[in-house]
Structure formats: structure tokens, C-alpha cells
Amino acid sequence: MAEQPDFGRFDVLLLDIEGTVCPISFVKDVLVSPARLFIVLPASSTPLLLRLPLFVPSNAAEKKWLTFDGPFAQFPYALNVLPDFLAEQWDEPSFAGYRNAFPDDYRNDRSAFEAHVRDLVARDVKAPYLKALQGHLWTKGYESGVLKAPLFPDVPPFITNAHAAGKKIMIYSSGSVPAQKLLFAHTTAQPPDMSVVISDWFDTVNAGPKTDVASYTTILSHHPDISPARWIFLSDNLSEVDAARQSGMHSIPAVRPGNAPLPSHHPLSEFAVSEFTPASIAQAAAAIAAKTSA
Incomplete structure (x- = not known):
């Protein structure tokens, strides 16, 4: 029985x-309209929602479908905020631990540091020091309410x-x-x-x-x-x-x-x-x- x-x-x-x-998928078939949340889904670890100031013309269809592909979709928020974050935090003691975890060739030059981060992301290299930086930036994004x-x-x-x-x-x-x-x-x-x-x-x-x-x-x-x-x-x-x-x-x-x-x-x-x-x-x-x- x-x-x-x-x-x-x-x-x-x-x-x-x-x-x-x-959701597990990369950004696929995502509904986008003004002042609405749209889904950003990294291939690994944490899925996110990101609120963007997107403009959709009034005569546009109600649904605007966007597809992101390639490894950069794994790091949308971190890469977007990285330049301003480095400009503000580069010499701050609170950032020293993340910065000093990077190889010597990159830790003392802000431009080289940023270029190295983008290169690692483009090649989908899962370096521990990159993951630590990602987590730091995501934490700030979550706490600010930008990420959900x-x-x-x-x-x-x-x-x-x-x-x-x-x-x-x-x-x-x-x-x-x-x-x-x-x-x-x-x-x-x-x-x-x-x-x-x-x-x-x-x-x-x-x-x-x-x-x-x-x-x-x-x-x-x-x-x-x-x-x-x-x-x-x-x-x-x-x-x-x-x-x-x-x-x-x-x-x-x-x-x-x-x-x-x-x-x-x-x-x-x-x-x-x-x-x-x-x-x-x-x-x-x-x-x-x-x-x-x-």
C-alpha cells in the first residue's frame, strides 16, 4: 500500500x-522597466537583484528583454562600483587587508589593481583574493540596499x-x-x-x-x-x-x-x-x- x-x-x-x-540562470529573459528591480544572477555563489536607473521609452513594449552573457555577468555589481570604490578606499586602513592580498605587481598601483581584477573576471579565475574582494563589495552593496x-x-x-x-x-x-x-x-x-x-x-x-x-x-x-x-x-x-x-x-x-x-x-x-x-x-x-x- x-x-x-x-x-x-x-x-x-x-x-x-x-x-x-x-534562480540559478545567468541574466536571461529579464523583465526591465523604469524604477523596477531586475535580476542579476552570477554563475557562482550569490544571486542578486540590482536596481538600475534604466530608461524605457513610453512607446516601448511593456516587456524589455535583456540577455547578458560572458564571464562579466558573474561580477556585475563589483565591476560597476570598483572604480569609485578604489578612488575612495585605496588608502584607507580598512581596505589594506584586501589590497595587500593581491600580488605585489598590482597592490601598489590603483590602475594596475583594477585592470588585474577585470582580467581575472574576464578569464573566470577564481583567485581567493578576488573572492575576498567580491565578498567585501557585495557586503557593502547588500547593506546599502542596492543589492537584494x-x-x-x-x-x-x-x-x-x-x-x-x-x-x-x-x-x-x-x-x-x-x-x-x-x-x-x-x-x-x-x-x-x-x-x-x-x-x-x-x-x-x-x-x-x-x-x-x-x-x-x-x-x-x-x-x-x-x-x-x-x-x-x-x-x-x-x-x-x-x-x-x-x-x-x-x-x-x-x-x-x-x-x-x-x-x-x-x-x-x-x-x-x-x-x-x-x-x-x-x-x-x-x-x-x-x-x-x-
Whole structure:
């Protein structure tokens, strides 16, 4: 007999970020109109919303579609503000640590420094000192209100209601824990700070690679009082879903706007959820349990 859907049996909702609770795609099919927010989605780490003073003629179509491609789309905000930021902060003690982390050839010349940053971004070089600078600039952008992290519309009520029902909300992302906290503290939700309902945070440092079963076992070990069967992990990555399930957790794949289609040959693809509601999650979990136990 098939297991009946029951969202109440889950005590922990473990959530991926990119492609699960917010968009993963580069800037694609983006709605732009005067004084509106438009999405800027880096290929790695934090998705962002950026408010731009764009002018759309009154006779233009209501929808203006823009597509950005190439590695510069990963660093839109940082590259845009970099010249003014360097002009203001170059000799400030608070910037010295970021500046001195760069190679000797660039740390003493502002123009060379900026050119080096742009070169690294153009070549998609993931240098640690570049990531540190990126994080610093993004922090300032978030705190100023210029940057906001976009969440899919169903995510804030889903998380808020689950938290109100006594469930623990936890995050597991390849982005660092500090970046996760920054993202959830500055979202497009109302109120914008969603970090207050998150009870724990995991990344590839404190848990491990997201496709390794051992990483989910490590996460479970942080909360030994909660049975693995009371956990459910939501992710757009089937390899991550498989790894979580092998640890004893329940896990469901997500298909969200902008994601690539899931491979049809994978046995769990047919159970992917496209919206986050207690009913959809419970039904998918029950269907997967029935299929895998048959």
C-alpha cells in the first residue's frame, strides 16, 4: 500500500539555494522597466537583484528583454562600483587587508589593481583574493540596499509557515556560510531578513562536497537527536538528492524556473516538484517512498 502524504512527519527542511530557493540562470529573459528591480544572477555563489536607473521609452513594449552573457555577468555589481570604490578606499586602513592580498605587481598601483581584477573576471579565475574582494563589495552593496537576493515567490511563505509550525529550516549550499547568511538577510521577501528563521547553515567546508554521502552524514551528526527519517532535503541536483537519500534522509528534486530539464532516465525525475507547498512536498516524498520500497 502506498505511503500517504504527511508533511508533518518532517522535522527538518534542508534546502539548497541556487536553483532551489532562488534562480540559478545567468541574466536571461529579464523583465526591465523604469524604477523596477531586475535580476542579476552570477554563475557562482550569490544571486542578486540590482536596481538600475534604466530608461524605457513610453512607446516601448511593456516587456524589455535583456540577455547578458560572458564571464562579466558573474561580477556585475563589483565591476560597476570598483572604480569609485578604489578612488575612495585605496588608502584607507580598512581596505589594506584586501589590497595587500593581491600580488605585489598590482597592490601598489590603483590602475594596475583594477585592470588585474577585470582580467581575472574576464578569464573566470577564481583567485581567493578576488573572492575576498567580491565578498567585501557585495557586503557593502547588500547593506546599502542596492543589492537584494531574489527568492522564488513561493519560498518566503513556505519557509515562514514551516518555521511557525515548529520545523527547523537549514541551508546547505556550495556558497560559504557567511555568503549564505548575507543572502538570506537581504532578500526580496517582506520582511527581507529571512535569516532569522534559519536554524543552521552548512557548506562544503563544515559539511563537505554536496554529492558525497558522507557530507549528509556529517550534517546529521550535528543534530543527533533528530532521526534521518525526519529530514527532507530539496535540491535541483539529482546527484545531491541521491547522496542525501543514501544517508537516510528523504530528498526530492526541484525543477524551478531557469533550471535545465532533469534527465528523463533518472528514476526520481518524474517526482520533481516545481512549487514549494506542504502538499506538493508530501505527495512527492510519499510517491518516492512507494516507488523505492516496491
